[in-house]
Amino acid sequence: MTTNSPDSWPQNAPNPAQDVLDRLMGQIRLRVEELPDNSYTTKLVRGGVALMGAKVTEEAAEVVDAANNSKADDNQHLIYESCDLLYHLFVLLGSRGVSLDDLRNELARREGTSGIVEKLNRGQRAPTDEN
Template sequence: MSLHDLAATILSRRGADPDTSWTAKLLAKGPEKCAEKFGEEAVEAIIEAVKGDREKLTSEAADALYHLLVMCAARDVSLDDIETELARREGRSGIAEKAARPE
């Protein structure tokens, strides 16, 4: 499954029954709960990265990506929006790009 497929699935579950869809349940709880869940999954990925277990890191990274997209969907930020921002940054040094950000 591509990230675009995943993003489309998340959007399609927006109006689904929260009793039958984890995505619908998260979205129904609001952006704050979606952000909390993303944070939990990101921390779990960090732990596995530190431990060095490739298989567990792969699984936790997949969970983190899913929850990142759910969190963004809860605030109407699409994968296309994220890709547009990445394209805007393309070809720039990360150091230069960060220095150009407003404080």
């Protein structure tokens, strides 16, 4: 009899119950813990928040550039750059011990709250056309 429990899965097989973003964050978490020498994630983590932050900033700019330069009916480049941004953001978050569940919980807390009200509750200025 075969079973579909996590114990029965091969070591590196994807967990079908997990979303691809969960699997990516899980892989990043492993890299952060193990820091294998041949890993780009390791290079980023060893570079500290300065390097990881610079990569997040760079990738965010590339997302905006792709959005500005994509045709309305072809978002493939925008999607590609967005995936790069998510990877680099996940490395930064993972290096700080932040999980996707932490993000989900914060988003759930904010759900149904106006962005303007949420900013005011944090003591920040409400967004305007200038910011």
